[in-house]
Amino acid sequence: MIEQFADPQHLAEILASTIRIATPVAFAALGGVLSERSGVYNIGLEGMILAGAFGAAAGSYAAGSPAVGLLMGVLCGLVAGALLALLAIRFRVNQLVAGIAINLLLAGLTAFGSRLVFGERAGGARVEGLAPAEIPLLSDLPIVGPAFFAQDPLVYLLVALTISGWWWLFRTGSGLDLRATGENPRAADTAGIAVFRTRYLAVMISGALAAAGGCHLVLSQVYLFSEGMSAGKGFIALAAIILGRWSPVGAILAALLFGFCDTMQLRLQFANPDVPYQVFLIIPYAAALIALVGLVGKSRPPASIGLSYDRETR
């Protein structure tokens, strides 16, 4: 295991694999941070990744252009987010129940849609993907070059969104408005902040971000849609949000940690064929648990998360 880190070639591969596995989770976690900071649980991330993946595949398949796919994917996420917002904010459905309902709904809808769009070839239809974009000079650096600077455009977008998201959330007035909405919506309302509009926008954008993670799966990783391809990434993202203490940067670092564990588990299996493979499969989840219990003992979620806001009640 140690010798893998000593060999620059292997180290570069481990880093690149970590980033590939982490990116969809990171997008979803970023979306989740936004939604939860505004006071709305987004358990529907898993379904929204799937919606984004389906939209991306269908768009790219129909138009033959990955850009159209990306647009379609993000649009699907936006609609899914709007549905969750409508249920959770307008109709005050329990947010956890609404999220689970969205997951079930989207799992079924995307499966149905893929048989409709791709027909007989469902699951086998290749679509156009995004070409990796190498950053000149930087991509020639040893080890970190291929891992960080020869990635696909969505990874750069993720980095840009994370940093700007962090700056917006903690350093601007409207970011403060969003956080106030999640902490104490009544006080925010009294102060003239448009609580409902803020929450609607946050949840919708959250859906779009999770869907961008799904777009990465399709347009940058496997170039096809298959049913249930989100495979639990949305739930890992929920853990990443908590581990990242509801901060965009923290959530992305947590996603990277999970991606690293997943990469290592695929590699460690060869070196230790006698150890049951299930032990390696639980590494990412065990890491999440240990990190949650040990490191973030004092983490504090937004005070009003999960509570629907009603102006008429006291």
Next chain:
Amino acid sequence: MQLNRRLLPGAFAALFLWTGVALGSGIESAAIVMPGSISDNGWNQAGHDGLTKAGEEFGFETAYSENIEQPEHVEALSDYARRGYDLVIGHGGEFQDAVKRVAKRFPDTMFMVNNGLGTERNIANADFYFSQLGYLMGYTAGKMTKSGTVGIIAAQKFKFTNDTVASYKAGAEAARAGTRMLVTWTGDWDDVSKGKEAALNQISQGADVVWPTMDSATLGSMQAVQEKGVYGIGIYRDAIKEWPEILQSAILDVRGNMRAYLKLAAEGKLEGKSYKGDLSNPEAMRIGSYHPDIPADVVAEINSLVEQMKAGSLRPLPY
């Protein structure tokens, strides 16, 4: 999808006929319960197609349930038995326990477990002699590897995958002594991106022949094979038609194997015993097309191995 609405009228018709149907006469309806999606390009799609096509050919009603998780097995199987289906199929070895429980309560219904282990009066099994194909694929991989390292990717450990991995190893060793074998268990049949990462990892560790044996996740692995320019091995169908990197395919023809026993069922001859497909029945099990890179003498060697297996003089383990 538990109740297939289009088939509901048929189900009711079958219910009325139920009293008249007993073991021994030909079946008039059959249902299959599957763990995954019918468009997975693999095991479940084969199960669905196998039953539907045989139903059309031999003239009996069919119905299916897809994406049935373990806790729902008993309920899904009983539901079909209760509604009067003459033959109820559990699609996968994981249905064995549930079928055993349900079959006791419905003695007049015939049950089948595809890839099952254990028969009773009204429980039949159908599986394959997996090791024959595993050995042949391993032999091909061992002959064609330049690095001396070959890989296999599987989802979960059970008889099918255990036998396949073991015989793949044996075959590779027979072709080239000291072949290094990489085995990855992904724990997921359908996680396409994980399938791809698993293959990329094997390739980066030196594997130049990779055999993915999952369902949808195989698509991801094959993309890694394609991108990195190494060889792959196919499963279930002649995969070289889809991916030109495929050396040879292990065609476990679930459709053909099912057709064989469904024909017996339609004639009223299906019994509670094990129907094991092997190379001597090409409808159920065979190898696919050879990659043009494989030298003629290797092709001849592999063909002679096939003949030896058919004749019974070569019996790769585990059986």
